[in-house]
Amino acid sequence: xxxxxxxxxxxxxxxxxxxxxxxxxxxxxxxxxxxxxxxxxxxxxxxxxxxxxxxxxxxxxxxxxxxxxxxxxxxxxxxxxxxxxxxxxxxxxxxxxxxxxxxxxxxxxxxxxxxxxxxxxxxxxxxxxxxxxxxxxxxxxxxxxxxxxxxxxxxxxxxxxxxxxxxxxxxxxxxxxxxxxxx
Amino acid sequence: xxxxxxxxxxxxxxxxxxxxxxxxxxxxxxxxxxxxxxxxxxxxxxxxxxxxxxxxxxxxxxxxxxxxxxxxxxxxxxxxxxxxxxxxxxxxxxxxxxxxxxxxxxxxxxxxxxxxxxxxxxxxxxxxxxxxxxxxxxxxxxxxxxxxxxxxxxxxxxxxxxxxxxxxxxxxxxxxxxxxxxx
Amino acid sequence: xxxxxxxxxxxxxxxxxxxxxxxxxxxxxxxxxxxxxxxxxxxxxxxxxxxxxxxxxxxxxxxxxxxxxxxxxxxxxxxxxxxxxxxxxxxxxxxxxxxxxxxxxxxxxxxxxxxxxxxxxxxxxxxxxxxxxxxxxxxxxxxxxxxxxxxxxxxxxxxxxxxxxxxxxxxxxxxxxxxxxxx
Amino acid sequence: xxxxxxxxxxxxxxxxxxxxxxxxxxxxxxxxxxxxxxxxxxxxxxxxxxxxxxxxxxxxxxxxxxxxxxxxxxxxxxxxxxxxxxxxxxxxxxxxxxxxxxxxxxxxxxxxxxxxxxxxxxxxxxxxxxxxxxxxxxxxxxxxxxxxxxxxxxxxxxxxxxxxxxxxxxxxxxxxxxxxxxx
Numbered sequence: 001x002x003x004x005x006x007x008x009x010x011x012x013x014x015x016x017x018x019x020x021x022x023x024x025x026x027x028x029x030x031x032x033x034x035x036x037x038x039x040x041x042x043x044x045x046x047x048x049x050x051x052x053x054x055x056x057x058x059x060x061x062x063x064x065x066x067x068x069x070x071x072x073x074x075x076x077x078x079x080x081x082x083x084x085x086x087x088x089x090x091x092x093x094x095x096x097x098x099x100x101x102x103x104x105x106x107x108x109x110x111x112x113x114x115x116x117x118x119x120x121x122x123x124x125x126x127x128x129x130x131x132x133x134x135x136x137x138x139x140x141x142x143x144x145x146x147x148x149x150x151x152x153x154x155x156x157x158x159x160x161x162x163x164x165x166x167x168x169x170x171x172x173x174x175x176x177x178x179x180x181x182x183x
Numbered sequence: 184x185x186x187x188x189x190x191x192x193x194x195x196x197x198x199x200x201x202x203x204x205x206x207x208x209x210x211x212x213x214x215x216x217x218x219x220x221x222x223x224x225x226x227x228x229x230x231x232x233x234x235x236x237x238x239x240x241x242x243x244x245x246x247x248x249x250x251x252x253x254x255x256x257x258x259x260x261x262x263x264x265x266x267x268x269x270x271x272x273x274x275x276x277x278x279x280x281x282x283x284x285x286x287x288x289x290x291x292x293x294x295x296x297x298x299x300x301x302x303x304x305x306x307x308x309x310x311x312x313x314x315x316x317x318x319x320x321x322x323x324x325x326x327x328x329x330x331x332x333x334x335x336x337x338x339x340x341x342x343x344x345x346x347x348x349x350x351x352x353x354x355x356x357x358x359x360x361x362x363x364x365x366x
Numbered sequence: 367x368x369x370x371x372x373x374x375x376x377x378x379x380x381x382x383x384x385x386x387x388x389x390x391x392x393x394x395x396x397x398x399x400x401x402x403x404x405x406x407x408x409x410x411x412x413x414x415x416x417x418x419x420x421x422x423x424x425x426x427x428x429x430x431x432x433x434x435x436x437x438x439x440x441x442x443x444x445x446x447x448x449x450x451x452x453x454x455x456x457x458x459x460x461x462x463x464x465x466x467x468x469x470x471x472x473x474x475x476x477x478x479x480x481x482x483x484x485x486x487x488x489x490x491x492x493x494x495x496x497x498x499x500x501x502x503x504x505x506x507x508x509x510x511x512x513x514x515x516x517x518x519x520x521x522x523x524x525x526x527x528x529x530x531x532x533x534x535x536x537x538x539x540x541x542x543x544x545x546x547x548x549x
Numbered sequence: 550x551x552x553x554x555x556x557x558x559x560x561x562x563x564x565x566x567x568x569x570x571x572x573x574x575x576x577x578x579x580x581x582x583x584x585x586x587x588x589x590x591x592x593x594x595x596x597x598x599x600x601x602x603x604x605x606x607x608x609x610x611x612x613x614x615x616x617x618x619x620x621x622x623x624x625x626x627x628x629x630x631x632x633x634x635x636x637x638x639x640x641x642x643x644x645x646x647x648x649x650x651x652x653x654x655x656x657x658x659x660x661x662x663x664x665x666x667x668x669x670x671x672x673x674x675x676x677x678x679x680x681x682x683x684x685x686x687x688x689x690x691x692x693x694x695x696x697x698x699x700x701x702x703x704x705x706x707x708x709x710x711x712x713x714x715x716x717x718x719x720x721x722x723x724x725x726x727x728x729x730x731x732x
Contacts, residue, residue, distance in 0.1 A: 011233035047230055047272050048265070050194035082231070084318030084676065085269075088278045089230050092271025120672055127497060127633065127673055128314055134496070134508040135267030135307070139545075142500040179505075183549030267493065306486055307493055310450065313683070314676060317691040322728075325683040362688075366732030377599035413596055413638050414631075416560035448597070450684030451635075454644045455596050458637025494680055501633030501673070 001181055002034045003027065004072035008079030008090035008129075010041040015150035018158050019115040020078040025159070026170045033177060035076075038068055040093060048095045062096040069097070069104035074180040075138075076111045081118075081125030086132070094132050106137035109180040113145045113169070115153070121146030139183070141176050145169055184364055185217045186210065187255035189248075191262030191273035191312075193224040198333035201341050202298040203261040208342070209353045216360060218259075221251055223276060231278045245279040252280070252287035257363040258321075261296045264308030269315070277315050289320035292363040296328045296352070298336070304329030322366070324359050328352055367547055368400045369393065370438035372431075374445030374456035374495075376407040381516035384524050385481040386444040391525070392536045399543060401442075404434055406459060414461045428462040435463070435470035440546040441504075444479045447491030452498070460498050472503035475546040479511045479535070481519070487512030505549070507542050511535055550730055551583045552576065553621035557628030557639035557678075559590040564699035567707050568664040569627040574708070575719045582726060584625075587617055589642060597644045611645040618646070618653035623729040624687075625660045630667075630674030635681070643681050655686035658729040662694045662718070664702070670695030688732070690725050694718055 005024055007016035017039070024035045043061030046052065069075065080087055097104055110133055114122030126144040133140050145168065147153055153160055160166040188207055190199035200222070207218045226244030229235065252258065263270055280287055293316055297305030309327040316323050328351065330336055336343055343349040371390055373382035383405070390401045409427030412418065435441065446453055463471055476499055480488030492510040499506050511534065513519055519526055526532040554573055556565035566588070573584045592610030595601065618624065629636055646654055659682055663671030675693040682689050694717065696702055702709055709715040 009233070010230070010235075014233075041232070045230065047193070047228065047275060048270070049224070049272070050192070050197075052193075082274075082278045083281050083315040085315040086274065087231070088271050088273075088275025089232070090271075091265075091269065091274050092230060095265045095271045098266050120669060123669055123672060124314075124318070124676055127677075128311070130496075130500070131307075131311055131493060132266040132268040134506075137508045139505070139508060140500075142503045142505060179549065183545065303486060303489055306489060310490055310680060311493075313679075317679070317689075320691045322688070322691060323683075325686045325688060362732065366728065375599070376596070376601075380599075407598070411596065413559070413594065413641060414636070415590070415638070416558070416563075418559075448640075448644045449647050449681040451681040452640065453597070454637050454639075454641025455598070456637075457631075457635065457640050458596060461631045461637045464632050490680075490684070494677070497673075497677055498632040498634040 001032055001073045001177070002036065002071065003074045003076055004036055004038060004068050005076045006038045006040055008077060008087045010089060015115040015117070016078040016080050018154050019113060019147055019150070020076065021158060022160055023076055023078070023113065023169060023173060026166065027173055030177065036068070038065065040089070045093055045096055048092055053099060058096065058099050063100065065093070066097055066100045066104040069108065072108070074109040078113045078115060079122065079125060079129055081114060081116050081122035084124040084128065086125055086129035090129070091132060094136070098136055103136055105133060107139070109139045109141065109183065111141045111176045115147040115150035117149060117151045119148050121148035141179065143172055143175065145172050184215055184257065184360070185219065185255045186257045186259055187251050188218055188220045188259045189223055191260060191270045193272060198298040198300070199261040199263050201337050202296060202330055202333070203259065204341060205343055206259055206261070206296065206352060206356060209349065210356055213360065219251065221248065223272070228276055228279055231275055236282060241279065241282050246283065248276070249280055249283045249287040252291065255291065257292040259294045261298060262305065262308060262312060264297060264299050264305035267307040267311065269308055269312035273312070274315060277319070281319055286319055288316060292322045292324065292366065294324045294359045296330070298330040298333035300332060300334045302331050304331035324362065326355055326358065328355050367398055367440065367543070368402065368438045369440045369442055370402055370404060370434050371442045372404045372406060374443060374453045376455060381481040381483070382444040382446050384520050385479060385513055385516070386442065387524060388526055389442055389444070389479065389535060389539060392532065393539055396543065402434065404431060406455070411459055411462055414458055419465060424462065424465050429466065431459070432463055432466045432470040435474060438474065440475040442477045442479070444481060445488065445491060445495060447480060447482050447488035450490040450494070452491055452495035456495070457498060460502070464502055469502055471499060475505045475507065475549065477507045477542045479513070481513040481516035483515060483517045485514050487514035507545065509538055509541065511538050550581055550623065550726070551585065551621045552623045552625055553585055553587060553617050554625045555587045555589060557626060557636045559638060564664040564666070565627040565629050567703050568662060568696055568699070569625065570707060571709055572625055572627070572662065572718060572722060575715065576722055579726065585617065587614065589638070594642055594645055597641055602648060607645065607648050612649065614642070615646055615649045615653040618657060621657070623658040625662070627662045627664060628671065628674060628678060630663060630665050630671035633673040633677070635674055635678035639678070640681060643685070647685055652685055654682060656688070658688045658690065658732065660690045660725045662696070664696040664699035666698060666700045668697050670697035690728065692721055692724065694721050
């Protein structure tokens with residue numbers, strides 16, 4: 001079972017890239033589970049413009065991501081919360097992905113987690129961001145995990161400092177993998 | 184009273200640009216109401232990236248839009264529905280706007296309408312798109328208007344063919360202007 | 367595989383009870399699929415009140431429904447749209463169900479459909495109503511079906527008049543059953 | 550200016566009734582502001598049932614509440630979060646209110662706050678609960694306030710123990726009253 005992992009933000013120091021990679025580390029030991037991280041930044045996906053699409057087609061970065069999603073059994077996205085909602089960059093990526101048929105996201109399993117420097121950990125984004133994925137036919141796992149105070153959460157090696165949080169994430173990954181494997 | 188008008192899409196032939204401009208035409212006669220249309224396409228707002236912001240600051244196109252919003256009393260946005268939700272390009276614009284302080288959207292009145300070639304007219308987007316604006320302190324007018332079958336809705340001059348629809352839009356604009364003027 | 371079916375409204379002539387029963391009729395032929403309809407009206411579930419719960423425990427009607435859900439593999443709910451959102455009576459039922467442990471809805475599959483006399487068929491409710499179920503761990507099927515103009519949609523025998531609509535519902539039920547069976 | 554205050558729960562010891570009353574205490578000194586608290590419990594509003602409405606009309610408790618809302622200039626609701634969303638009892642109350650014409654909630658100003666024993670303070674409910682009010686034409690104030698750990702938040706006299714929180718609530722009430730007064 002192959003899980004494609006990415007973060008809904010572009011910057012190098014992104015807490016969500018760290019949180020996504022920490023989830024991969026926790027998944028590492030599991031038999032039959034393979035993970036791949038894809039960084040959206042080098043894909044250089046532009047803002048969606050129908051005229052651009054008509055003139056030059058779907059950008060190469062979108063095709064790359066779409067192919068990786070098609071080749072995966074399940075997805076894991078760690079997303080920041082921008083203004084109480086899905087980041088524009090993540091929604092823009094979804095909008096471009098929806099232009100390629102078959103739609104890669106359709107029928108895939110997805111676990112959404114979030115990291116945020118705020119006290120709520122991105123919980124509003126997690127619940128608001130499900131809708132476009134579900135509209136495209138993605139099976140969004142009902143459980144989510146929001147990491148508050150993300151700027152203090154990781155040690156220098158990128159591991160979660162709080163062992164209880166790492167355990168909670170690990171247990172969530174267990175449930176997600178078990179579910180995605182069955183379905 | 185100055186109303187800034189824009190559409191949540193970039194392409195030249197956008198139904199939402201037409202719908203926005205039709206709303207402006209209907210507003211044209213009203214005493215004390217001034218409108219300005221701003222096309223997001225030439226503003227060339229890039230996908231948000233925290234590293235880009237740190238290196239080069241907030242892009243000029245975002246500043247231009249932010250200044251126009253600050254100078255307006257109220258806003259009117261016509262937005263497409265992408266995947267049952269707010270278009271990435273509109274959310275990305277909001278995300279950039281939120282980086283400039285004071286946040287231009289905060290405290291402004293906003294009327295959201297939508298045009299879509301589908302049968303539902305973008306109604307899911309209208310209700311989903313409110314959240315980021317409200318999180319930023321925008322007073323989103325409770326009523327909305329969704330225009331279904333937008334590809335057949337306009338005549339060659341860009342006017343709504345159906346006089347009842349034009350009347351409904353006009354009556355909505357009346358209520359919006361009356362409310363925004365009081366507050 | 368057992369599918370429990372109910373409607374999010376109480377009145378006898380409910381369009382959603384009809385739509386739910388029509389879905390059952392279409393499911394009837396399938397090998398290995400068993401359906402049961404439960405009418406919420408005779409369950410007489412009161413408005414949730416923590417003091418009532420403390421004094422008299424969870425009402426018998428809630429326990430009956432909870433047991434039926436626990437005994438089912440999957441759920442199908444047809445829900446009206448009240449004020450653009452989940453009907454209070456359906457949400458109140460969910461709130462009571464969440465008081466019994468283990469929570470019957472947790473881990474179950476759910477297909478949500480809607481019937482409405484309006485032009486939008488309850489589409490706003492369908493997308494708004496998912497959240498409480500998902501918060502409780504229900505796997506809400508990404509696809510939905512909204513039936514507009516429900517007061518004209520059924521013949522005297524309760525069948526959908528429009529064969530294309532019946533086909534669309536049937537095809538959706540196929541995809542739902544196939545998914546729920548695997549998972 | 551008259552503000553009608555209520556809580557979205559019925560039980561006597563409700564944290565939201567306390568939070569609502571604390572907001573009233575903080576409003577008490579303001580010139581030109583009058584508040585009234587209405588407890589939903591004695592109104593005995595039943596679960597909505599179209600057959601009941603047809604047989605006996607809208608219940609007296611709904612009419613009482615509707616009249617109080619009509620007589621008020623603005624509303625303040627403190628609501629619990631039930632399953633990540635609006636409590637069924639509050640949504641059921643809104644559904645009944647929408648049956649009386651003119652709809653009392655239409656055009657009114659509303660400030661929503663929430664108290665919850667959990668760590669998130671009901672933030673998911675606050676954002677999810679806006680939709681039915683907005684569909685009915687209520688001007689829901691963009692800002693909200695969520696009180697986490699509500700079981701520890703009040704002293705024996707019902708005052709917020711944390712003076713900073715009381716200040717934040719008071720400042721929010723200032724902004725709300727100023728806005729509602731203008732509009």
